[in-house]
Amino acid sequence: xxxxxxxxxxxxxxxxxxxxxxxxxxxxxxxxxxxxxxxxxxxxxxxxxxxxxxxxxxxxxxxxxxxxxxxxxxxxxxxxxxxxxxxxxxxxxxxxxxxxxxxxxxxxxxxxxxxxxxxxxxxxxxxxxxxxxxxxxxxxxxxxxxxxxxxxxxxxxxxxxxxxxxxxxxxxxxxxxxxxxxxxxxxxxxxxxxxxxxxxxxxxxxxxxxxxxxxxxxxxxxxxxxxxxxxxxxxxxxxxxxxxxxxxxxxxxxxxxxxxxxxxxxxxxxxxxxxxxxxxxxxxxxxxxxxxxxxxxxxxxxxxxxxxxxxxxxxxxxxxxxxxxxxxxxxxxxxxxxxxxxxxxxxxxxxxxxxxxxxxxxxxxxxxxxxxxxxxxxxxxxxxxxxxxxxxxxxxxxxxxxxxxxxxxxxxxxxxxxxxxxxxxxxx
Ligand code: MEV
Numbered sequence: 001x002x003x004x005x006x007x008x009x010x011x012x013x014x015x016x017x018x019x020x021x022x023x024x025x026x027x028x029x030x031x032x033x034x035x036x037x038x039x040x041x042x043x044x045x046x047x048x049x050x051x052x053x054x055x056x057x058x059x060x061x062x063x064x065x066x067x068x069x070x071x072x073x074x075x076x077x078x079x080x081x082x083x084x085x086x087x088x089x090x091x092x093x094x095x096x097x098x099x100x101x102x103x104x105x106x107x108x109x110x111x112x113x114x115x116x117x118x119x120x121x122x123x124x125x126x127x128x129x130x131x132x133x134x135x136x137x138x139x140x141x142x143x144x145x146x147x148x149x150x151x152x153x154x155x156x157x158x159x160x161x162x163x164x165x166x167x168x169x170x171x172x173x174x175x176x177x178x179x180x181x182x183x184x185x186x187x188x189x190x191x192x193x194x195x196x197x198x199x200x201x202x203x204x205x206x207x208x209x210x211x212x213x214x215x216x217x218x219x220x221x222x223x224x225x226x227x228x229x230x231x232x233x234x235x236x237x238x239x240x241x242x243x244x245x246x247x248x249x250x251x252x253x254x255x256x257x258x259x260x261x262x263x264x265x266x267x268x269x270x271x272x273x274x275x276x277x278x279x280x281x282x283x284x285x286x287x288x289x290x291x292x293x294x295x296x297x298x299x300x301x302x303x304x305x306x307x308x309x310x311x312x313x314x315x316x317x318x319x320x321x322x323x324x325x326x327x328x329x330x331x332x333x334x335x336x337x338x339x340x341x342x343x344x345x346x347x348x349x350x351x352x353x354x355x356x357x358x359x360x361x362x363x364x365x366x367x368x369x370x371x372x373x374x375x376x377x378x379x380x381x382x383x384x385x386x387x388x389x390x391x392x393x394x395x396x397x398x399x400x401x402x403x404x405x406x407x408x409x410x411x412x413x414x415x416x417x418x419x420x421x422x423x424x425x426x427x428x
Contacts, residue, residue, distance in 0.1 A: 065090040069102025078345040079280035084388030089371035100234040105359035111225040114189040119170040122210020131161040141199035154181035184330035193217035230362040231322035260308035277368030286342030323366040386416035
C-alpha cells in the first residue's frame with residue numbers, strides 16, 4: 001500500500017493509517033505499540049526525536065558484566081543485547097582473567113579517513129601540479145570549522161591527492177586524514193569534506209583546463225589506523241578444565257583459533273562471537289554499531305582472505321591470547337550527551353575518553369571470544385545457551401511458577417528442546 005505525506009502526519013495519525021492498512025484496525029496491535037510508550041512525555045519526545053516516523057520504543061535488555069580488570073583498573077561494563085548467554089559468558093570470562101593480570105590494552109593510533117571522490121578529464125600531471133599549488137588554500141578554507149576540534153586536540157592531520165585512474169578512468173581522490181579526539185567524528189569529517197569540495201570545485205574552475213567533477217564527499221568507516229589491541233596471558237597449568245590438562249586445553253584452544261585464521265567459514269562465526277561483546281558495549285555507549293561492524297569485517301579481510309580478528313599461541317608454557325581490531329567510536333557528540341542511558345553507561349565506565357572506551361570495548365570482545373572458544377572446545381555451546389533459552393521458552397508458553405520449577409529440575413541433566421519442554425508440561 002502506498003501513502004503520500006506520511007512523514008507529515010502526527011504520530012497518532014500514522015498509527016491509525018498503519019492499523020487500518022495492515023491490521024484490520026485490531027485494537028490489540030494498537031495496544032502493543034502504546035504499551036511501550038514512556039509515561040514521561042518529555043522522555044518520550046526525546047526518543048521520538050532520534051529518528052523519523054517514530055511510533056513507539058523498541059526495548060533491548062540493558063545488563064552489566066562486572067569484574068573486568070583492564071590495565072589494572074576494574075570496570076563494570078554495560079551491555080545492550082537481546083541474545084541470551086552473552087552477558088553471562090562475558091562476566092565469566094572477566095572473572096577468569098581477574099586474578100591472572102586481567103586485560104592489557106594498547107591503542108595503536110586513532111587516525112580517521114575521509115575522501116573527496118572526483119573525476120578529472122585532463123592530464124594527471126596538471127592535476128598534481130594544481131593540487132600542490134592549492135593544497136594550503138583547501139586547508140585554509142576549512143580552518144574555521146576545525147577551531148573547536150583543534151581545541152580538543154584533534155583536526156586535519158594531512159591531505160593527499162590519490163590517482164585512481166587505473167581502477168576507473170579519470171577517477172581521483174583527495175584523501176583527508178583526521179584526528180577527531182573524543183568524538184567519533186562523522187559529522188565533523190563530512191562537514192569538512194563538503195566545504196573542502198566546494199573550494200576544490202571553485203579553484204578547479206578558475207585554474208584547470210580540463211573539467212573536474214565532484215562525485216561525492218564522505219568519511220570512510222574503514223579506519224585501519226584507528227586500532228586497538230588487547231591481550232591476556234596465563235600459564236597453561238591454570239587452564240586445566242574437567243578431564244583436560246592445562247596443556248591439552250591450551251593446545252586445543254590454539255587449534256580452534258588457528259582454524260578461524262585459515263578457514264573463512266569458521267572465521268565469520270568466530271568474529272561474530274567477538275562482535276557479540278563489542279556491539280553490546282558500542283550500543284550501550286550510544287555508538288554506531290553498523291560502522292563498527294563494517295570496519296571490523298573489512299579489517300578481517302584486509303589481506304584478501306577473511307580471517308580471525310584474534311590470535312593465540314603458546315610460548316614457554318604460557319598461553320598468549322590477543323585481539324586486534326579497528327574501532328572508531330566516541331564519548332562525546334552524537335547521542336552521548338542526550339540519551340539518559342548512554343550518559344549512565346559513560347558514568348558507569350568512569351567517564352572514559354575515546355581511547356579508554358576503545359580499550360574497554362576490545363576487552364569485552366576478547367572476553368566474549370575466550371568464553372565462546374572455551375565452550376566450543378569443552379562442553380559445546382548448547383549446554384549454557386539452552387539453559388538461558390529455557391527461560392525464553394517458558395515465557396513463550398506462559399509457564400506457571402510450578403511448571404518453571406518442574407522444567408528447571410527436569411533439564412538439569414538433559415538437553416533443552418522446545419518439543420521436550422512441551423511434552424514435559426503436557427502442552428500441544
Ligand atoms: C554465538 O552468538 C557466537 C558463537 O557462535 C561464537 C563462536 O562460535 O565462536 C558461540
